[in-house]
Amino acid sequence: MKKNDVSMIVHEIALATNHSEELVADLYTAVAMDMKRDARIMDFVPLLAARRVREDLKARPSAKQGC
Structure with a gap:
């Protein structure tokens, strides 16, 4: 898997969670x-x-939400 592919996966998960x-x-x-x-x-x-x-990550509170 290419580094760009991993970066895209990480970015999408970060946004979703x-x-x-x-x-x-x-x-x-x-x-x-x-x-x-x-x-x-x-x-x-x-x-x-x-x-x-x-x-x-969906099961834990987000630091961005201030929880």
Whole structure:
């Protein structure tokens, strides 16, 4: 996956969850690296990592909302 693709994924998740891109990037990187260790098909890792990060962030209050 290209760096621009990851940047776009991070940006979209940050907008959708109202969290900072820095936080999203850190979480996405950690989740993707963890998934790559056990993955058999690497093509699905970015999609699955993005889904997990999005779900995790939607469950917590946003720093941008002042919570």
